[in-house]
Amino acid sequence: MTAVTASDAVAAPRPKYGSISKSRRWALRWSYFFLVLFAIFFLTPPIYMFITSLKSSAEISAATNPWWVFEPTLENYIELLTQNQYLIFFRNSAIVSVCVVSITMIISVLAAFALARMKFWGSATLATGVFLTYLIPETLLFIPLFKTFAFVRDTTGIELMNHWWTLIILYPTLTVPFCTWIMIGYFASIPKELDEAALIDGATWLQTLTKIFIPVALPGLIAATIFAFTVSWAQFLYPLAFTTSTDQLVLPVGIVTTLIKGDVFNWGQIMTGALLGAAPPLIIYAFLMDYYIAGLTAGATKG
Amino acid sequence: MAQVSLRKVVKLYDQTPAVRGIDLEIADKEFIVLVGPSGCGKSTTLRMIAGLEEITDGQIAIGGDVVNDVPPKDRDIAMVFQNYALYPHMSVFENMSFGLRLKRVAKDEIRRRVDDAARILDITELLDRKPKQLSGGQRQRVAMGRAIVRDPKVFLFDEPLSNLDAKLRVQMRTEIKKVHQKVRTTTVYVTHDQVEAMTLADRVVVMNGGIIEQVGAPNDLYHSPQTKFVAGFIGSPAMNFLPCRIEEAAGALRVRLSDNLSFPVPEDRTARYKPHAGKTSLMFGLRPEHITEVPRHVEPNQHPFEVTIEVTEPMGMETLVYFTIDGTEICGRVNPNAGATDGGKMKLLADLNNMHIIDDTTARVL
Numbered sequence: 001m002t003a004v005t006a007s008d009a010v011a012a013p014r015p016k017y018g019s020i021s022k023s024r025r026w027a028l029r030w031s032y033f034f035l036v037l038f039a040i041f042f043l044t045p046p047i048y049m050f051i052t053s054l055k056s057s058a059e060i061s062a063a064t065n066p067w068w069v070f071e072p073t074l075e076n077y078i079e080l081l082t083q084n085q086y087l088i089f090f091r092n093s094a095i096v097s098v099c100v101v102s103i104t105m106i107i108s109v110l111a112a113f114a115l116a117r118m119k120f121w122g123s124a125t126l127a128t129g130v131f132l133t134y135l136i137p138e139t140l141l142f143i144p145l146f147k148t149f150a151f152v153r154d155t156t157g158i159e160l161m162n163h164w165w166t167l168i169i170l171y172p173t174l175t176v177p178f179c180t181w182i183m184i185g186y187f188a189s190i191p192k193e194l195d196e197a198a199l200i201d202g203a204t205w206l207q208t209l210t211k212i213f214i215p216v217a218l219p220g221l222i223a224a225t226i227f228a229f230t231v232s233w234a235q236f237l238y239p240l241a242f243t244t245s246t247d248q249l250v251l252p253v254g255i256v257t258t259l260i261k262g263d264v265f266n267w268g269q270i271m272t273g274a275l276l277g278a279a280p281p282l283i284i285y286a287f288l289m290d291y292y293i294a295g296l297t298a299g300a301t302k303g
Numbered sequence: 304m305a306q307v308s309l310r311k312v313v314k315l316y317d318q319t320p321a322v323r324g325i326d327l328e329i330a331d332k333e334f335i336v337l338v339g340p341s342g343c344g345k346s347t348t349l350r351m352i353a354g355l356e357e358i359t360d361g362q363i364a365i366g367g368d369v370v371n372d373v374p375p376k377d378r379d380i381a382m383v384f385q386n387y388a389l390y391p392h393m394s395v396f397e398n399m400s401f402g403l404r405l406k407r408v409a410k411d412e413i414r415r416r417v418d419d420a421a422r423i424l425d426i427t428e429l430l431d432r433k434p435k436q437l438s439g440g441q442r443q444r445v446a447m448g449r450a451i452v453r454d455p456k457v458f459l460f461d462e463p464l465s466n467l468d469a470k471l472r473v474q475m476r477t478e479i480k481k482v483h484q485k486v487r488t489t490t491v492y493v494t495h496d497q498v499e500a501m502t503l504a505d506r507v508v509v510m511n512g513g514i515i516e517q518v519g520a521p522n523d524l525y526h527s528p529q530t531k532f533v534a535g536f537i538g539s540p541a542m543n544f545l546p547c548r549i550e551e552a553a554g555a556l557r558v559r560l561s562d563n564l565s566f567p568v569p570e571d572r573t574a575r576y577k578p579h580a581g582k583t584s585l586m587f588g589l590r591p592e593h594i595t596e597v598p599r600h601v602e603p604n605q606h607p608f609e610v611t612i613e614v615t616e617p618m619g620m621e622t623l624v625y626f627t628i629d630g631t632e633i634c635g636r637v638n639p640n641a642g643a644t645d646g647g648k649m650k651l652l653a654d655l656n657n658m659h660i661i662d663d664t665t666a667r668v669l
């Protein structure tokens with residue numbers, strides 16, 4: 001209500017009442033100033049990467065202007081995309097990410113729904129516990145995980161080390177707690193009367209979840225999806241520790257381990273590989289941006 | 304047929320009682336209103352009927368079947384919530400048809416029932432909108448529509464009008480009454496607004512502290528309250544209470560309100576009050592509308608007395624006057640032209656035909 005009247009006042013053509021529009025103008029100026037500042041700060045590295053990726057190795061090592069390409073060439077791209085290895089990294093990363101996102105979202109949505117809505121013994125403690133799990137630094141988990149893998153190998157004979165698909169089991173330990181926690185927040189913000197109304201309308205728990213909770217909490221769901229995707233796409237430590245053979249590597253580790261040969265840095269290809277590797281998250285953000293922002297600002301305005 | 308019966312229904316939340324054993328028989332097609340102060344257990348009672356809260360003890364039956372262990376969806380009830388609880392991502396049509404779609408009712412049957420309900424509620428042109436795009440009153444109608452299309456045995460309303468502004472509330476109140484006259488479904492309606500209770504109900508249930516104080520038709524509650532709570536709760540401004548004594552002198556009873564103010568008790572009540580003569584724990588109750596200016600013609604059992612008015616509150620069609628008797632503030636309602644002034648002396652008339660005597664130890668009206 002108040003928001004409507006306020007914006008009406010701004011839009012109204014009343015130049016004499018200058019104070020609102022004047023302070024607004026200043027606010028805008030400052031906004032643009034900081035926006036430009038941040039844009040420069042955050043865009044410089046990718047632009048630098050892009051410029052470097054268009055250079056030949058000779059030009060990179062020559063002492064020319066690093067911000068200009070004198071002889072643009074696509075050879076880095078061609079080499080990388082025709083090279084079997086890079087495509088395998090890409091494929092591994094893609095499969096791992098898609099699987100991890102799916103597994104994460106299924107587990108965390110169901111878990112969050114149960115924790116947010118079904119009051120059972122210990123549900124509150126469990127909800128806190130889920131979040132605390134997320135706070136444990138992943139580096140602390142290497143040794144326990146190695147031990148667990150060894151135990152699995154000894155008891156079942158299944159070798160978990162040095163397989164890309166092991167990451168599908170590993171990453172959810174990072175993503176599920178946080179996503180569950182996000183989703184608990186979203187589900188808890190849905191008024192209780194909504195599921196009671198659904199319950200009276202004859203919906204089962206599962207129908208309440210799929211037909212009411214998921215659509216209503218869609219922005220949160222998308223935020224969680226993006227988070228899970230980002231984590232599994234960019235995760236570096238786990239694959240570095242648990243995968244070693246070239247054909248088992250995922251993109252972030254693959255680029256670093258295969259394009260740095262001894263102390264020779266193939267900068268052009270490293271930049272190209274990293275840039276291409278950053279493309280999928282970028283595309284996904286671009287598609288889901290509106291939802292993502294809506295998700296971040298949910299609750300700011302009550303419809 | 305859908306009577307609802309509550310027998311000795313108890314609800315404890317972790318040992319703290321919210322509802323402490325209530326009995327209530329609701330007839331088919333009846334419009335029952337639960338009214339009472341905040342926290343008295345109205346919503347809890349309603350939610351137990353709906354099946355949203357478990358019953359700690361006792362029994363609830365709908366249409367003759369005990370439903371203690373029946374989940375909400377199988378109780379064939381519909382509920383309208385205070386905050387409407389419309390599904391925000393669905394259009395009005397989808398909101399109203401959600402229950403029917405879950406039951407896999409045929410498409411054209413759904414269409415027909417939604418259209419019928421929409422016509423009753425005058426929301427036909429809103430069917431394609433989302434709840435966001437509706438005003439409060441329209442959302443309220445949609446919430447009712449969602450209840451109507453299901454054609455349930457019982458409607459349950461939990462303070463459905465309390466989010467609306469005063470004017471709309473009056474309008475929707477009439478609307479609800481009209482809808483009930485059309486569809487004639489047994490209804491349990493919770494409110495803390497006694498005007499809503501009086502205007503809507505066939506019978507009003509006054510609750511207080513988890514128990515039922517009194518059940519009765521609106522006018523019965525108003526004219527013959529059985530407890531002090533009901534006497535004070537129903538009516539606005541509230542009934543005046545004054546400590547009093549019943550004195551017996553020469554076979555006639557007088558009710559003494561202060562050292563220099565007493566009235567003869569109406570003859571038809573002599574027998575009723577006689578056993579209480581001399582008790583010290585009695586309260587005299589008289590509604591403001593029975594304390595008026597002195598008219599030209601005075602009926603039997605109406606007695607003039609003089610007071611000093613302290614404050615006047617002109618309401619337009621009447622003026623509220625406040626004065627004290629022995630330190631207790633009393634409110635009267637006089638004609639605006641009766642000449643009441645702040646601080647002025649005035650002769651008022653007490654209509655003892657409508658008096659109540661309450662035993663303060665039991666809080667019951669004698």
Ligand SMILES: Nc1ncnc2c1ncn2[C@@H]1O[C@H](COP(=O)(O)OP(=O)(O)OP(=O)(O)O)[C@@H](O)[C@H]1O
Pocket residue numbers: 316320321339340341342343344345346347348495
């Ligand atoms: N989930 C709950 N857990 C514990 N106590 C509760 C719960 N719900 C209600 N109560 C308590 O039960 C009592 C009755 O609550 P109820 O909601 O039925 O009151 P009400 O009559 O509907 O009041 P209002 O007019 O404020 O809505 C209150 O004292 C309340 O504190």
Ligand SMILES: [Mg+2]
Pocket residue numbers: 345346347
């Ligand atoms: Mg309530």
